[in-house]
Amino acid sequence: MLMTVTSAKRGAFSVIGMSTRIAARRTFVDGRFVPATVVIDEGRITDVTVFDPMADRVLPDDAVLLPGLVDSHVHLDEPGRTEWEGFATGTAAAAAGGVTTVVDMPLNSSPVTTTPEALDAKRAAAVGKLAVDVAYWGGAVPENLGSLRALADAGVVGVKCFLSPSGIDEFGHLDAEQLEACLAELAEFDGLLIVHAEDPAHLHADGALGPHYADFEASRPPVSERAAIRRVIEAARRTGARAHIVHVSDGEALDDVRAAKAEGVRLTVETCPHYLTLDAAEVPDGAAAFKCCPPIRGAANRDLLWAGVVDGTIDAVVSDHSPATVELKSNPDFGLAWGGIAGLQTGLSSVHTAARGRGIPLEDFLPLVTTGPARIAGLAGLGVIAPGAPAHLVAFAPDEEFVVDATALEYRNPVSPWHGQTLTGVVRETWLRGESVFRRGEPVTVRAGRELVTTVVEA
Numbered sequence: 148m149l150m151t152v153t154s155a156k157r158g159a160f161s162v163i164g165m166s167t168r169i170a171a172r173r174t175f176v177d178g179r180f181v182p183a184t185v186v187i188d189e190g191r192i193t194d195v196t197v198f199d200p201m202a203d204r205v206l207p208d209d210a211v212l213l214p215g216l217v218d219s220h221v222h223l224d225e226p227g228r229t230e231w232e233g234f235a236t237g238t239a240a241a242a243a244g245g246v247t248t249v250v251d252m253p254l255n256s257s258p259v260t261t262t263p264e265a266l267d268a269k270r271a272a273a274v275g276k277l278a279v280d281v282a283y284w285g286g287a288v289p290e291n292l293g294s295l296r297a298l299a300d301a302g303v304v305g306v307k308c309f310l311s312p313s314g315i316d317e318f319g320h321l322d323a324e325q326l327e328a329c330l331a332e333l334a335e336f337d338g339l340l341i342v343h344a345e346d347p348a349h350l351h352a353d354g355a356l357g358p359h360y361a362d363f364e365a366s367r368p369p370v371s372e373r374a375a376i377r378r379v380i381e382a383a384r385r386t387g388a389r390a391h392i393v394h395v396s397d398g399e400a401l402d403d404v405r406a407a408k409a410e411g412v413r414l415t416v417e418t419c420p421h422y423l424t425l426d427a428a429e430v431p432d433g434a435a436a437f438k439c440c441p442p443i444r445g446a447a448n449r450d451l452l453w454a455g456v457v458d459g460t461i462d463a464v465v466s467d468h469s470p471a472t473v474e475l476k477s478n479p480d481f482g483l484a485w486g487g488i489a490g491l492q493t494g495l496s497s498v499h500t501a502a503r504g505r506g507i508p509l510e511d512f513l514p515l516v517t518t519g520p521a522r523i524a525g526l527a528g529l530g531v532i533a534p535g536a537p538a539h540l541v542a543f544a545p546d547e548e549f550v551v552d553a554t555a556l557e558y559r560n561p562v563s564p565w566h567g568q569t570l571t572g573v574v575r576e577t578w579l580r581g582e583s584v585f586r587r588g589e590p591v592t593v594r595a596g597r598e599l600v601t602t603v604v605e606a
């Protein structure tokens with residue numbers, strides 16, 4: 148068995164020939180902010196030393212130096228639905244949001260990433276377009292159960308399934324029996340299943356719902372998540388497989404997660420900026436930019452999610468960046484509009500703004516947007532400023548405010564539920580392997596991103 152790390156990058160990246168030093172009075176090292184100088188050689192951090200005011204770059208005192216963020220839940224939609232997002236615009240948005248590694252979802256691209264051939268098609272489409280690094284999730288659907296090892300060997304970091312209709316016909320969902328079979332299959336090679344957990348038995352209404360958000364929220368009640376999460380916990384317990392619940396919206400479901408983790412079930416969970424920062428009661432009529440599944444819920448539920456962030460029940464906060472065209476996001480009927488929120492570029496700022504309002508310091512939630520998602524996706528060594536790590540860095544001004552203008556974001560489609568909101572915390576510059584790939588106010592032109600794909604070739 149031969150392991151090879153391959154890269155689709157062509158051309159744009161130039162290796163830095165001599166060491167560069169970036170210094171900041173507040174550098175995030177080992178879970179806290181300290182004055183430090185980061186020494187970079189050939190794209191890697193070779194040392195973290197005392198703060199040197201004579202370093203090549205010294206951040207101003209109002210900025211902190213962070214490790215590049217990892218976002219393990221991003222829909223880039225290419226190939227096949229490039230009009231929704233695409234590698235070029237999506238990874239540019241990541242760079243502008245301080246995210247240096249994204250893990251792309253197996254849908255809503257076409258083909259969906261459920262076979263090694265589909266992964267090849269996706270990788271071919273990525274060539275030359277990546278502003279940041281990209282890894283891939285595969286998909287587990289009824290048709291490919293029994294063939295998941297081949298997909299893992301082709302280089303996906305894990306597979307995703309739905310327990311309710313995905314909205315994409317060729318990406319079918321798994322019933323209870325198939326879920327169990329899928330986990331049993333993955334357990335054989337310690338593969339990871341990530342699960343969209345809504346139980347279709349508790350989902351109401353297909354079709355028109357009207358312009359009131361409350362009617363949409365009621366059509367996908369918290370019990371649908373709770374029932375599905377319980378099913379995953381039980382199947383993970385029986386099979387011993389690793390399971391991860393994507394985009395938990397229901398705060399009460401976290402009690403089951405706590406209990407399962409305490410018992411030793413191999414379970415992780417994530418939530419998203421929209422669930423932590425938005426409130427169902429404040430969603431305007433007909434505002435499809437806010438529609439996603441499971442839905443954004445009320446303020447009391449949001450408090451429960453934050454409690455899960457603070458006590459460590461929630462392992463990661465990731466965007467579930469899931470854009471669609473302006474046209475699909477313009478239908479004022481919450482039942483008919485496409486679901487999915489675009490939040491990749493605003494994730495750090497939106498969560499930081501909300502956390503600060505709750506008195507939660509930046510250093511407390513940074514692991515949930517760096518090492519947490521890196522660990523879930525099996526991308527060891529990312530999300531830290533430490534010797535040996537790739538020099539993915541972000542200059543972030545935590546006190547600076549800005550007003551979100553959806554048309555100024557790097558997304559293919561100018562849709563954001565945070566449009567018009569004042570957020571605190573500005574990404575000023577992002578470095579990928581020591582190379583500046585984003586500077587605020589300038590277009591993203593460097594395409595130095597690589598694919599993080601570990602293929603296994605049978606000898």
Ligand SMILES: [Zn+2]
Nearest residue numbers: 220252467469
């Ligand atoms: Zn998603």
